[in-house]
Amino acid sequence: MAPYLKLDAWWSKTGAGIQTKRSSQAAVAELESRYGIVIPADFRDYLCQGAPTAENWDAEDGNWWPLERIKSIPDEYEHPVSDPVAKGAAKHLIFLDYSIWCWAWAISCAHDETYGKVAVVGGAPDGYVADTFAEFVDRYTTDWISVSQVPGNTKPTGRFRAWLRNL
Template sequence: MFGWLKRTRRHSLSRRAQKPPIDPALFEQEGTILYEALSIYWASSNPDTYTRHNAGVEIEALEERYSLQLPDDFRAYLVCAAPSVTFMDDIGTQWWALSEIKSISDECPNGPPGRINPEIEQEIDAYLIFSDYLIWCYAWAICCSNGPNRGKVALIGGLPDAFIADSFRDFLRLALADDLAIHQGPSK
């Protein structure tokens, strides 16, 4: 396990200086083209473990189950790129299948590990966990409330929990670059 982790971290550190796996211009475009490119990238780099899920009515069921409406960019990701089964990318991020996505309260009934951010705790049921790192060392959740944090992505299980991206699109940009901000929150 630790040998794999060292190789992966070494590989991801060397990747930081290289060109991102998806054209950076796609992050500036509206619509689903970014998420379609992500699906193609994952399918070509992980053909044995990644298959795209056709979401359909499951997205509406997720929204209904939690009485919320997903942010548009997260919805586009679920429609165009979410995996059919949870899979781990080459950086160690597990991208959850749609059927695995849960609120923080459902995923962590006794509260998330670490110190929860009071701003997150106020709307804890409006945050959906969609991904974790190395089999739940910590996770990432998106705010689906209609409040000021709508669409923001938070690091859950950090010390303390922190907002790390203003949108799912911003989170994806950081995740594909394996930016340290997604692992440790903002610099102090």
């Protein structure tokens, strides 16, 4: 199943209420032109077929960004980024953040061995958590913690919204 369809089904199943829209190839090409990149096919398909229309919250406190908000790491994140992401940070697009920017995920559009990989950014350390956007979506929608930390690193895994609901 295409990543945008899997996300749409998961958002519906979990009651997230996230509305999506189709975006034109021209709008995606403008993003590519702005950063001098070529967006990986599975992520391009997601942007063209079913990215969110606005800021949102999913069932795991993720905010999937609409096309208009997607930016490179340096354009969005003012802090240093660690290796292995640092060398190509300008060619990575942030598309999702966790719980009002505790950390975020970015896809590599760098013309190197990282092309298409998804990295977690804003953690300690930054690093790659999925080889493709499709793999990222598969894992995020079934076990989001598995893509929320670089292997071997431990991040807080609290569910703030669930905690609030139980007060």
